[in-house]
Amino acid sequence: MKLILGSGSPRRRELLAQIGVVADDIRPPDIDEAPATRELPRSYCARMAREKALAVRADTDDIVLSADTTVALGRRILGKPADAGEAAEFLLAMSGRRHRVITAVAVKRGAQMWERDVVTTVQMKRLSDEELNAYLTTNDWQGKAGGYGIQGPAGALIPWISGSFTAVVGLPLAETATLLTAAGYPMWKDRP
Numbered sequence: 001m002k003l004i005l006g007s008g009s010p011r012r013r014e015l016l017a018q019i020g021v022v023a024d025d026i027r028p029p030d031i032d033e034a035p036a037t038r039e040l041p042r043s044y045c046a047r048m049a050r051e052k053a054l055a056v057r058a059d060t061d062d063i064v065l066s067a068d069t070t071v072a073l074g075r076r077i078l079g080k081p082a083d084a085g086e087a088a089e090f091l092l093a094m095s096g097r098r099h100r101v102i103t104a105v106a107v108k109r110g111a112q113m114w115e116r117d118v119v120t121t122v123q124m125k126r127l128s129d130e131e132l133n134a135y136l137t138t139n140d141w142q143g144k145a146g147g148y149g150i151q152g153p154a155g156a157l158i159p160w161i162s163g164s165f166t167a168v169v170g171l172p173l174a175e176t177a178t179l180l181t182a183a184g185y186p187m188w189k190d191r192p
């Protein structure tokens with residue numbers, strides 16, 4: 001049995017390392033991430049995690065772990081911004097409001113799949129022009145859903161969350177440990 005991280009996200013690899021889980025191989029999935037017409041954020045996010053796990057090549061005894069993090073403003077899905085202009089648009093839309101961050105995790109072994117999604121409510125402070133421009137200059141928004149990373153400089157813009165911090169960063173660790181255990185991964189045992 002090998003553990004395969006079906007994710008190219010460095011955050012997910014680091015979060016797993018935090019709980020002593022080191023994948024035997026990393027295989028970033030290549031899937032179409034376009035939302036379907038009128039698809040709601042939570043079902044979109046769960047579908048993405050599932051499709052990522054299914055897209056990764058693995059032996060039948062291997063465990064594949066994939067995840068998706070989606071930022072939702074009401075029914076609107078805020079993906080990874082294409083450029084600084086779109087990042088600014090997302091941040092202004094979230095300024096002074098609450099939004100949700102959904103992270104779905106999918107663990108696959110053979111024909112079996114274990115899934116969970118975790119929804120966290122995040123408050124963003126009302127951003128001044130100076131804060132917005134300074135944050136955009138850091139380039140920390142690149143490659144991140146919604147155009148920010150709570151674990152980086154954007155931490156200064158987020159006074160409050162209700163839910164799971166690790167889920168916002170990209171992988172809810174408690175739920176992930178439960179799913180890995182269900183799939184037969186020796187979570188708390190000595191591993192060779």
Ligand SMILES: Cc1cn([C@H]2C[C@H](O)[C@@H](COP(=O)(O)OP(=O)(O)OP(=O)(O)O)O2)c(=O)[nH]c1=O
Pocket residue numbers: 006007008009010011012028029052067068069070071080101143144145146148149150151168169170
């Ligand atoms: C909201 C938020 C997202 N993110 C990141 C986590 C994810 O890497 C990214 C969301 O994109 P995802 O599509 O979930 O993941 P990814 O494309 O980076 O990697 P892969 O599909 O190969 O697993 O946004 C943060 O790092 N901090 C945050 O606060």
